[in-house]
Amino acid sequence: MGKNCLAWLLAACTCLAADAASAETFERITPAQAGYDADRLEQLRLLLSERGSEAMLLLKDGKVFFEYGDIDAKRLVHSMRKPLLSALIGTELGRGCLDLDKTLADYGIDERPPGLSEAEKSATLRQVLQSRSGVYHPATAETEDMAAARPARGSHAPGTHYYYNNWDFNVAGAIFEKCAGQGVHEAFAERIAAPLGMRDFTGRIVSLPDVAALPVWADGFRQLEPDVSRYRAYHFRLSARDLALFGQLYLQRGQWQGRSLVPADWVDESTAPASVTNADYGLAYGMLWSSLVPGPDQKRPSFYHAGVGVHMLGVYPDLDLVMVHRVNTEQPYSFNGGDLYAVIRAMHGARND
Structure with missing residues (x-):
């Protein structure tokens, strides 16, 4: 038996043993x-x-x-993706770049022309995570109900009003990726899924315009609607x-x-x-x-x-x-x-x- 075949067999046996050991999570x-x-x-x-x-x-x-x-x-978690991102934000705090009190301007966040106003850019990451940014720009993966309920641009100053806002959530993911130098899904696989011993999430991610074409094997997808917003939505299957x-x-x-x-x-x-x-x-x-x-x-x-x-x-x-x-x-x-x-x-x- 060749060296490569032996290595493959040993690796396969190791994987089978690991699967057996983790059969009862x-x-x-x-x-x-x-x-x-x-x-x-x-x-x-x-x-x-x-x-x-x-x-x-x-x-x-x-x-x-x-x-x-x-x-x-494995099923789409839909909005339960937000706590997954919250955990990643926590892992990155204290490493230097990520700071809850930095503003969107500090992070270089802007939008499609005509872009964000100076007031909108003054929103902090903390306010973004609280869904209180006051930025009411159309967002990738925004439902019809969310769009209908979205307040008018400039109607609330940052920090003064709560609105469940996919724009905030998507931008939080973009800021994390900028600071971590790592994709949201890749960071989740490394920092959360692997240490926890997740059995079904393997980090196989695709980029798609919407969920309709999601392969059955995928663990999630990055969704971008460039005619709507610069920022992606990060979907997970768990x-x-x-x-x-x-x-x-x-x-x-x-x-x-x-x-x-x-x-x-x-x-x-x-x-x-x-x-x-x-x-x-x-x-x-x-x-x-x-x-x-x-x-x-x-x-x-x-x-x-x-x-x-x-x-x-x-x-x-x-x-x-x-x-x-x-x-x-x-x-x-x-x-x-x-x-x-x-x-x-x-x-x-x-x-x-």
Whole structure:
């Protein structure tokens, strides 16, 4: 056998051994051990089946006590891409270039002619991450509803108004890439996915004008609409299992097996409420994370992000709970936002209090 063939065989064996070792990403415990009622969790399982969910995972202290559906299937995470970028921002802070109080002008950010105004360029990176930049320029991957709700240019000064703004999110990715000297997807694969032991995200990324032509094997794509904006949207595909790993990392304040993958201070700062978005329900937005306004006795707020109103990654520190819910949104689906609220209520209703 030639040297090259032997090397290939050894590498293949190593990969197979690694796959076998990581076949069970999480330890399993019973619902009772997690403090949940098994019968009520079975009612949750029935609800998921009736409403059209594809997958759901519940972790207590990093251990799975409820699993439903295909947790291996990679699906577009949609707006849940924002917390992934937030983690990368945290990894780059303190390295010199990235500074939350630098302005868009400092980073050389401008737009298609006629460009940004001086007032718009005065927005800081912190305000961009909070979706409070006051820059209401059309954005790549902006939905019709977002475009219709977008305020008029110049209607709000930077820092004075919250608007869920894909332009902010896309520019945050561009600023990260400029400072890191590395692409968003490549940095995620190296700094987050590999250390966490993600099994399904392999970093195979393509550039496309839209999702319609996305190959089934791709882990994400870079989307640019040059007639709309200079800045790309960075889309990801992740499995329920890999999203749960990411949620567990944040539950542990960025610490993983003795390493700090994301600074704990950044986890706390980025998930804390910066803008109350619905006072009646206690909903807020931090920096690329949604959060719940904490009660007086809570040490850390619960935080989450949804995708097209049906996907969700939720982290509940006071309960030591991570929740992932997925729907196959890459084909026609019936699940809706109201169904997601029903799932969340059933999940919390299964707890033994």
